[in-house]
Amino acid sequence: MSDLREKYEAVIGLEVHAQLLTKSKMFCACANQYGAEINTNICPVCTGQPGALPTVNQRAVELGIRAAIALDCQIRSESIFARKNYFYPDLPKGYQISQYEKPYCEHGKITVRLKSGEEKTFGITRIHFEEDAGKNVHASHGTVVNLNRAGVPLIEIVSEPDMRNSHEAGQYLRALHSILRYGDICDGNMEQGNFRCDANISVRKRGETKFGTKVELKNINSFRFVEKAIDYEIDRQIDMVEKNEPIRQQTRTWNSAKNITELMREKESAHDYRYFPEPDLSPLVISSAWLEDIKKVMPEMPVQVRERFQKEYGLSDYDAGVLTASKDLALYYQEAVKVSNNSKASANWVANELLGRLNAAGKEIDQSPVKSDQLGDLIIRIDKSEISGKIAKTVFEEMFATGRNPGDIIKEKGLVQISDTGAIEAAIDKVIAANPTQVADYKAGKVKLLAFFVGQVMKETKGQANPGMVNELVKKKLD
Amino acid sequence: MLTKEEVLKIARLARLELTDDEVSFYQNRLGRVLDYMTELKGIETREGTGVRHVPLDSEKFRNDEVVTFPDKEALLQNAPALEEGGFLLPAIMETE
Ligand SMILES: [Zn+2]
Numbered sequence: 001m002s003d004l005r006e007k008y009e010a011v012i013g014l015e016v017h018a019q020l021l022t023k024s025k026m027f028c029a030c031a032n033q034y035g036a037e038i039n040t041n042i043c044p045v046c047t048g049q050p051g052a053l054p055t056v057n058q059r060a061v062e063l064g065i066r067a068a069i070a071l072d073c074q075i076r077s078e079s080i081f082a083r084k085n086y087f088y089p090d091l092p093k094g095y096q097i098s099q100y101e102k103p104y105c106e107h108g109k110i111t112v113r114l115k116s117g118e119e120k121t122f123g124i125t126r127i128h129f130e131e132d133a134g135k136n137v138h139a140s141h142g143t144v145v146n147l148n149r150a151g152v153p154l155i156e157i158v159s160e161p162d163m164r165n166s167h168e169a170g171q172y173l174r175a176l177h178s179i180l181r182y183g184d185i186c187d188g189n190m191e192q193g194n195f196r197c198d199a200n201i202s203v204r205k206r207g208e209t210k211f212g213t214k215v216e217l218k219n220i221n222s223f224r225f226v227e228k229a230i231d232y233e234i235d236r237q238i239d240m241v242e243k244n245e246p247i248r249q250q251t252r253t254w255n256s257a258k259n260i261t262e263l264m265r266e267k268e269s270a271h272d273y274r275y276f277p278e279p280d281l282s283p284l285v286i287s288s289a290w291l292e293d294i295k296k297v298m299p300e301m302p303v304q305v306r307e308r309f310q311k312e313y314g315l316s317d318y319d320a321g322v323l324t325a326s327k328d329l330a331l332y333y334q335e336a337v338k339v340s341n342n343s344k345a346s347a348n349w350v351a352n353e354l355l356g357r358l359n360a361a362g363k364e365i366d367q368s369p370v371k372s373d374q375l376g377d378l379i380i381r382i383d384k385s386e387i388s389g390k391i392a393k394t395v396f397e398e399m400f401a402t403g404r405n406p407g408d409i410i411k412e413k414g415l416v417q418i419s420d421t422g423a424i425e426a427a428i429d430k431v432i433a434a435n436p437t438q439v440a441d442y443k444a445g446k447v448k449l450l451a452f453f454v455g456q457v458m459k460e461t462k463g464q465a466n467p468g469m470v471n472e473l474v475k476k477k478l479d
Numbered sequence: 480m481l482t483k484e485e486v487l488k489i490a491r492l493a494r495l496e497l498t499d500d501e502v503s504f505y506q507n508r509l510g511r512v513l514d515y516m517t518e519l520k521g522i523e524t525r526e527g528t529g530v531r532h533v534p535l536d537s538e539k540f541r542n543d544e545v546v547t548f549p550d551k552e553a554l555l556q557n558a559p560a561l562e563e564g565g566f567l568l569p570a571i572m573e574t575e
Contacts, residue, residue: 022543029546038564039555043548049557059543087494089568136571144565272492282539 004242009206010234011214012169012199013161016176017154018186019132019194020063026131026153027054027097034192038146046131046151048092053280060153063185064104064129065286065294067155070179070301071124073108078285081129081278089145090134098156100275103128104284110179112171113321122172123160129284130154155185161200161211166230170223173197174325175302177223181327183299190221197226202247203237212237213247218264220254224362229254233261305330313343322351329355329365332372339376342383349375353393357400369403370396378406385466386410387417419466421473424457427465428477431456442478450474480510 022032028045044052068075082100108124134150136143157176163169177195180186188195197220202212215233220226233252240247252261300308302324309320309330324330329350336346354375358368378399382392387410398409410416418424431453432439442449453474458465486505490497497505548554560567 024541024543024545029541029544030548031545039551039566041547042551042554044554047554049554055539055541057543058540061540085492087492089566089571137565138570139562141570142560142562143568143571144562145568146565272488274492 004238005234007205008203008234008238008241009208010164010230010237011161011202011204011211012163012165012230014159014163014169014172015198015200016157016173017132017196017198018067018157018180018188020060020153020155021184021187022057022059022063022153024057025151026057026060026129027151028052030151032152033148034189034194036148039148041148042150046092047147048094054097054278056281056284057153060129061104061284061286062294063153063183064127064155065291066183066298067157067180067185068105068108068127069291069295069298070183070185071108071110071127071157071176073105073124073127075105075286075291076102077287078102078283079104079128080283081281082275083278084130084273084275086273088133088136089143090136090147090150092134092147092150096131096133097278097281098130098275099128104286110172110175112168112175113325114171115167117318120168120171122162122168125158125160127155127157130156166227166234169199169230170227173223173226178302178326182301182305193221196221199226199230201230201233201237203234203241212241213249215247215249216251217261218251218253225254225256228256228259229261232259236261302327302330309333313337313347315343315347319347319351322355323347326365332365332368335372336376336379339373340379340383342379345379345382346376349379349396353396354400369401370399371403374399374405381406381410385417385419385468387415388463388467390463391415391417415464417466418461418464419469421469424461424465424469424473425477427457427460428453428470428474431460432477439478450478453478481506481513 019032020026024030025032025041025046028043030041030043030046033041045054065075067073079099080102081097083095084098084100085095087094103126106126108127109121110124111119111121113119132149132152132154134145134147136145138144159172163172177188180195181188186195190196199217199220200214201217202214204210204212215237217226217229217233220229232254237247248266250266251264253264254260255262306317306320306324309315309323310317313320315323323333333346333350336350337343340346354368354370355365358365375396378392378396381387382389387395395406395409395415398404398413399406402409435453435456438449438452442453450471454467454470457470457474458467461470483502483506486497486502486509489509490502490505555561555564555566558566
């Protein structure tokens with residue numbers, strides 16, 4: 001496929017639905033609460049009773065504005081709510097309140113770091129407010145509808161079709177997720193569906209300017225699956241074009257068991273949602289004074305944390321970038337430093353050892369078997385010379401495999417570094433006795449042999465001797 | 480008058496099944512609604528014409544506080560059927 005990948009170019013645009021971290025719903029005072037007993041958070045408004053009127057949740061709008069600020073969007077001082085009409089059992093009113101012609105913000109951007117180290121900026125077309133639908137549970141004898149989620153506040157973030165491969169799309173999503181988490185805008189929980197992604201994908205021969213027919217991938221609930229699904233879809237579409245088969249406008253979904261995309265529905269023409277302005281709501285006015293107030297209380301964004309890490313912890317721009325890639329990672333690092341009191345060593349351990357292993361295991365930072373305080377503890381033990389850096393890697397490996405504390409592993413495996421002069425001297429004596437030729441050469445001026453003796457002593461002590469002391473004592477003995 | 484196809488499209492979007500008689504009935508009836516809207520468009524609404532313009536107020540906000548609706552039973556009672564607290568409906572068929 002790689003040759004064909006060269007011949008073609010993929011065009012990817014992403015739509016993200018992010019649930020806002022409010023206490024109550026978007027247009028009524030019912031609780032915005034995950035996992036409540038079925039149909040407990042419902043009222044006349046969110047069940048679509050005739051005559052019930054919506055009211056706008058101020059906090060939801062504030063959180064949406066935070067997202068707009070963080071994504072460099074142009075905010076509209078007066079935006080309009082609109083009805084999106086369609087029939088589905090989880091939509092009791094027969095329409096969803098959304099925004100259409102005049103969303104509250106447009107023309108934003110987001111900068112991401114690619115694995116090549118290169119930074120790339122992708123455009124955000126628009127963000128608009130809308131309410132979530134309820135949930136259909138399919139049972140054998142029918143469909144059971146739970147309206148707890150109906151009316152929960154969402155923002156939909158629509159990107160420009162700026163991404164060209166799955167990695168760029170994945171990094172866009174991670175960066176967006178990170179910004180929403182940093183801003184306390186959305187909790188980002190993908191399993192609960194609080195951050196959902198749809199991807200529009202088409203392929204065209206390189207150099208062509210016209211877009212190919214796009215296929216929509218829906219409901220993919222992890223970054224990795226989005227990347228896999230996009231890769232699969234690009235190859236599938238290239239294959240079809242090569243075979244002169246027409247690409248049909250479809251909605252497909254990712255089957256993570258089979259590692260393929262599957263048809264959900266054919267899309268003959270665009271949906272006829274018959275949008276019109278919501279007559280029950282006045283225009284949404286965002287004054288500049290309000291905007292300023294929101295800016296004043298904006299939580300720290302990734303760029304700011306990155307700068308702070310450089311100043312506060314003396315990290316390089318690159319390391320600070322790696323460690324602030326997600327809020328969870330930045331918090332992990334900060335906690336590790338708090339325990340270890342060694343910002344540089346903590347950065348090395350988190351950025352290299354820990355992230356490397358998490359990556360290989362396909363885990364995110366919040367699933368790390370090694371907790372931040374345990375890593376901090378390990379670093380303290382290195383700094384106190386209780387263990388050498390080399391032994392520490394063995395200990396860390398064990399910590400990662402078992403989640404146990406470094407102290408327990410060191411004690412159990414007898415890995416404590418030997419810093420006792422007597423014990424080290426005994427080992428040196430043994431090495432000297434066993435290597436008379438080298439001793440003679442050394443004394444004759446072949447000082448390079450020092451490294452040989454140090455190595456032998458380390459071997460004799462199974463790597464547990466304090467290397468600095470070995471170095472010093474070997475010299476003293478031989479000179 | 481709407482065309483037969485236009486009526487059938489609207490009916491499909493509304494998930495309604497219409498007989499041929501009903502289709503011609505709605506061709507006429509919906510056509511009259513549209514005629515009326517066209518007539519409304521002709522009304523002069525600019526200032527000074529005597530037709531009052533009601534300015535749209537900006538939307539008043541609600542504080543983000545939870546108020547539990549006290550009579551959920553009443554909401555559930557409107558359902559044709561319930562199962563373990565959920566609205567029970569015929570199985571969903573994907574039509575699009
Ligand atoms: Zn409600």
